[in-house]
Amino acid sequence: MNAPAPSRTASRAPVAGALDDAGVFWIRFDDPERKVNVLSTEVMNLLSDLADAARQAAPRGLVFVSAKPGVFLAGADITLFEKIATPEEGRELARRGQEIFGRFASLPFPTAAAVEGVCLGGGLELALTCDWLIAASTPKTRLGLPEVQLGIIPGLGGTQRLVPRIGLPAALDLILTSRTVDARRAEKMGLADEACPLELLEKRAQAYLARGKRVRKRKWRDLAARPPLSALPLSLARKGVLAKTRGHYPAPLAAIDAVGTGLARGLAAGLAREAELFGKLAVSEVSRQLVLIFFLKERFAKPPEGARTGQAFPKGAVVGAGIMGGGIAHLLASHGMRVRLKDIAPESLGKALSVVRDLDKKLARGSVEDRLRARQRMERILPTLDNTGFDTADIVIEAVVENLGLKRRVFAELEGVVRQDAILATNTSSLPISAIASEMKNPERSVGIHFFNPVHKMPLVEVIPGEKTSAQTTRDAVAFVLAVGKVPVVVADRPGFLVNRILLPYVAEAIRCFVDGAPIRAIDAALLGFGMPMGPLELADTVGIDVGAKVSHILEEAFGERMRAPGLMADMEQRKWLGAKTGIGFYTYGSGKEKKKSPNAALDALRAAPVGAHPSGPGTPGTEEIVDRCILTMVNEAARCLAEKVVATSDELDLAMVFGTGFAPFRGGLWRYATARGLPACRARLAELATRYGSRFAPADVL
Numbered sequence: 001m002n003a004p005a006p007s008r009t010a011s012r013a014p015v016a017g018a019l020d021d022a023g024v025f026w027i028r029f030d031d032p033e034r035k036v037n038v039l040s041t042e043v044m045n046l047l048s049d050l051a052d053a054a055r056q057a058a059p060r061g062l063v064f065v066s067a068k069p070g071v072f073l074a075g076a077d078i079t080l081f082e083k084i085a086t087p088e089e090g091r092e093l094a095r096r097g098q099e100i101f102g103r104f105a106s107l108p109f110p111t112a113a114a115v116e117g118v119c120l121g122g123g124l125e126l127a128l129t130c131d132w133l134i135a136a137s138t139p140k141t142r143l144g145l146p147e148v149q150l151g152i153i154p155g156l157g158g159t160q161r162l163v164p165r166i167g168l169p170a171a172l173d174l175i176l177t178s179r180t181v182d183a184r185r186a187e188k189m190g191l192a193d194e195a196c197p198l199e200l201l202e203k204r205a206q207a208y209l210a211r212g213k214r215v216r217k218r219k220w221r222d223l224a225a226r227p228p229l230s231a232l233p234l235s236l237a238r239k240g241v242l243a244k245t246r247g248h249y250p251a252p253l254a255a256i257d258a259v260g261t262g263l264a265r266g267l268a269a270g271l272a273r274e275a276e277l278f279g280k281l282a283v284s285e286v287s288r289q290l291v292l293i294f295f296l297k298e299r300f301a302k303p304p305e306g307a308r309t310g311q312a313f314p315k316g317a318v319v320g321a322g323i324m325g326g327g328i329a330h331l332l333a334s335h336g337m338r339v340r341l342k343d344i345a346p347e348s349l350g351k352a353l354s355v356v357r358d359l360d361k362k363l364a365r366g367s368v369e370d371r372l373r374a375r376q377r378m379e380r381i382l383p384t385l386d387n388t389g390f391d392t393a394d395i396v397i398e399a400v401v402e403n404l405g406l407k408r409r410v411f412a413e414l415e416g417v418v419r420q421d422a423i424l425a426t427n428t429s430s431l432p433i434s435a436i437a438s439e440m441k442n443p444e445r446s447v448g449i450h451f452f453n454p455v456h457k458m459p460l461v462e463v464i465p466g467e468k469t470s471a472q473t474t475r476d477a478v479a480f481v482l483a484v485g486k487v488p489v490v491v492a493d494r495p496g497f498l499v500n501r502i503l504l505p506y507v508a509e510a511i512r513c514f515v516d517g518a519p520i521r522a523i524d525a526a527l528l529g530f531g532m533p534m535g536p537l538e539l540a541d542t543v544g545i546d547v548g549a550k551v552s553h554i555l556e557e558a559f560g561e562r563m564r565a566p567g568l569m570a571d572m573e574q575r576k577w578l579g580a581k582t583g584i585g586f587y588t589y590g591s592g593k594e595k596k597k598s599p600n601a602a603l604d605a606l607r608a609a610p611v612g613a614h615p616s617g618p619g620t621p622g623t624e625e626i627v628d629r630c631i632l633t634m635v636n637e638a639a640r641c642l643a644e645k646v647v648a649t650s651d652e653l654d655l656a657m658v659f660g661t662g663f664a665p666f667r668g669g670l671w672r673y674a675t676a677r678g679l680p681a682c683r684a685r686l687a688e689l690a691t692r693y694g695s696r697f698a699p700a701d702v703l
């Protein structure tokens with residue numbers, strides 16, 4: 001995969017420029033040694049020379065293009081960031097890049113970017129120095145500024161040149177969400193001047209040169225970007241960011257600062273501020289962790305050697321048209337697969353198809369293309385009450401209710417119907433794969449593929465080989481998960497697999513904090529403050545108290561007392577206080593669109609300790625205690641999972657926790673958090689908690 005490029009091509013420069021007969025100066029990116037074009041040190045040096053060469057050539061115009069299909073420019077070389085030692089070094093790096101880009105921006109002749117493929121970060125910033133931006137409407141074309149996702153801000157003028165192009169609100173939206181847009185949307189929002197078919201890209205770019213330099217037309221929306229009016233959208237954005245990030249992520253606030261500086265004091269001051277803030281952020285701990293997560297994800301985003309490749313999974317089948325089955329069928333169809341969706345009850349099929357349709361409505365933004373894509377997707381899902389079409393499927397995913405006998409029967413029946421080389425996958429969250437496959441003639445082709453609910457939102461998928469699963473099936477299952485755009489982590493066939501085994505005792509501990517007198521809101525706020533995406537009690541409500549209790553029970557049978565569900569859960573089940581689905585759990589949920597929730601005050605009567613009126617009184621855990629009880633419970637279980645080889649490496653454990661539970665990404669994952677805190681320190685604190693609360697906190701041997 002990483003074979004060295006042949007020396008003939010290796011000597012080719014990653015970017016080169018030349019004047020053609022028609023008087024157009026073409027600057028073409030094509031790095032022979034990398035999969036994607038990036039702004040490496042070498043490329044920046046070459047661009048610096050090319051800016052001068054272009055000016056000297058005095059052409060009719062200049063066009064940036066890429067010869068690499070699917071990639072225009074993926075931005076700055078992220079591997080360089082860890083070499084930045086001080087904020088000043090970071091600032092100077094950005095200043096130098098800004099200066100080079102500035103020379104392109106000030107060329108006296110018209111310039112255009114002809115964009116096909118990813119055009120991200122510094123790539124888009126370069127395109128923004130051009131008078132014209134033409135984008136090819138291929139599936140790979142995505143434009144955006146994903147820097148804040150890496151804990152930094154655009155450092156090559158992105159916070160300055162985007163606003164005049166698309167207006168302040170749209171610019172803030174792109175920068176603060178890291179959202180990327182396709183060619184059509186880029187055209188609609190004014191980021192691209194035109195979206196065109198790939199075959200016409202270079203011609204259209206050339207045609208735009210004939211229009212001369214860009215003359216900015218004043219638009220009504222520009223008013224919003226002018227001080228003092230700009231103060232309002234900027235302060236709203238700041239408020240929105242603070243509410244969302246709870247102060248854990250400095251980059252979005254810095255981006256707003258840089259944008260605001262430019263609006264108030266002009267381009268030069270804005271660029272200076274941008275570079276200064278970029279430098280500070282580039283050396284921050286948050287950015288280091290987020291960059292680590294990026295590379296971790298990339299590292300495991302490769303199909304294993306020997307796995308089926310290419311379009312290896314054109315056809316799939318899903319058995320069981322529940323919420324999971326419907327969600328999985330939707331996912332497969334979204335990735336171009338034809339899907340048979342089977343259920344024995346026609347009503348279920350009807351329901352599942354309407355789930356798919358609702359998802360389409362939720363995800364689509366209403367454009368003609370979105371609607372067309374949704375229709376194509378629907379056409380790819382074929383409902384069936386029998387096994388019609390199963391004989392051609394490349395993979396069959398069983399998603400019937402969690403009942404061992406039923407799942408066994410489904411597997412045994414499927415075996416007689418499907419192709420010899422089809423993968424038979426089960427989407428179970430709690431049953432052993434080996435047991436489900438126990439009655440198969442060829443269990444080597446069985447495998448667990450555990451999607452999380454809701455399927456369209458949760459990036460992680462656990463791939464679970466059973467006792468008899470062949471290595472080839474596991475590799476193919478990983479390749480399949482990647483092909484449908486998810487993050488696969490291979491875990492052992494042990495109760496709860498990896499993520500639920502770690503998450504369940506965490507939620508249970510949060511419930512115990514409530515039983516011990518802490519208020520519902522205080523518990524959720526404590527863990528939100530730590531950096532979890534959702535409070536554990538709200539999570540319990542979302543998952544369902546009954547579901548949580550059931551999984552706890554399975555885990556308790558396997559691992560003993562430390563997994564026992566707090567008695568409160570049984571009381572709640574009895575009262576049908578099951579969470580969001582029954583409108584009441586730890587919170588009560590308002591009806592209507594707003595779904596406002598407030599703590600369920602009636603729960604106070606059920607807990608052992610007095611109503612949580614003494615937040616600092618004896619026995620009532622405060623914030624630090626709540627966080628330690630919940631988070632160290634996870635650390636302890638994670639340590640056992642590593643020791644038992646439930647997951648091969650701590651990197652994969654971190655990947656699973658970040659993408660399966662949203663565990664604070666700025667902390668780099670659960671295990672990175674534990675090692676940063678120090679394993680001996682974790683152990684000592686657990687021992688202390690054990691003397692106070694009991695043996696469930698007894699530190700795992702490996703700690």
Ligand code: T1G
Binds near residue numbers: 035078
């Ligand atoms: N720098 C270094 N390496 C990069 C890279 C980058 N910007 N982008 C990709 N790679 C590597 C990647 O690790 C992988 O390596 C290979 O290239 C791509 O493999 C100053 C500060 C572009 C959508 O955040 O989102 O500009 O693992 O073909 O799945 O303002 O990679 O193979 O050895 O499997 O098709 C902003 C990050 C930078 C873009 C391609 N840019 N990249 O996905 O990839 S900050 C980004 C991506 C910046 C300036 C600022 C994706 C991709 P390896 P692949 P893919």
